[in-house]
Amino acid sequence: MTAALPAPGAELPPLRHAATRLQLFRYSAVTWNPHRIHFEEEYARSEGHAGTLVHSHLRAALALRCVAEGLPGWTIAEVKYRVRRPVVPGTELVYGARVREAAGDAAVLELTETHPGGEVGLAGTVTVRRAGREADR
């Protein structure tokens, strides 16, 4: 079923998530990412970080889940984001998506990752289109 497109200004249900170290390990494994800042606490601290860091691509995947789960039947067509601050596991993150503009079969939403103190850790935009079957492309 394809969700009705919310009006500009509307917000999709937020996705709340705190990444665990186990999730970071599995994300490094499945993406075959050997970067030590994501799985080795002591090394990450030696680089000046507060601890191991959540992968920026994992954070983007969580932000995109907020859109995909909030707009079933719509396809994510374009994504732009910037990482503003690092995140350590256990941080309660809130991913939000707010409709900026909508017309016909497309819409642009503003994406945010908000930290417990209210800071925005990741921000961007995503363009969605009404999903078409692969066979129709």
Next chain:
Amino acid sequence: MSHPLPPAVADTPLGRYYAATKPREGERETRDLGVLDALTIRRYALTVGARDPIHHDAGAARAAGYADVVAPPNLLAAIFEWGAGTPEDELAPDGTPRAAADDPGAGLRGMGAGEEMELLAPVVAGTRVLCDEILDAVVYKDTRGGPCVFVTALHVFRTPDGTVLNRNRRTVVRRNPHEEP
């Protein structure tokens, strides 16, 4: 070669990295990444918490019009190494692959800084993927966190017949080993 680095930065690992990398702007390389299998898609979806059956169940994916299970939107962009990967003794101190034994970037710190993705066609299991990588921009900036080099690369993921799946422009920020993030 002339570049805008302050003299104090030029004679550091970051300065040498910048001097070696800046002239490579515009360089292009094509790699055959192999066939994306259903297990990788399922594991990626499981790890990021994407529960939609189109990522996990071939029947559900087919019912939705796809040939097989579909990758979550940023899977292609997120895979760090394709194939077997880099032997441990060829990794830099931070664990990332060295381009060569004398890579002037060895010892630098790196983090993802942002990305732009165009998702042009569904990525389904069984797809053979090629990647055209173009070094787009190498930019020096003196930031609040110290001197940084922002390296932006364009990755065009496509099939052998030329169908473009994703077009991604990703920026990674590099810092000297002694700089705080």
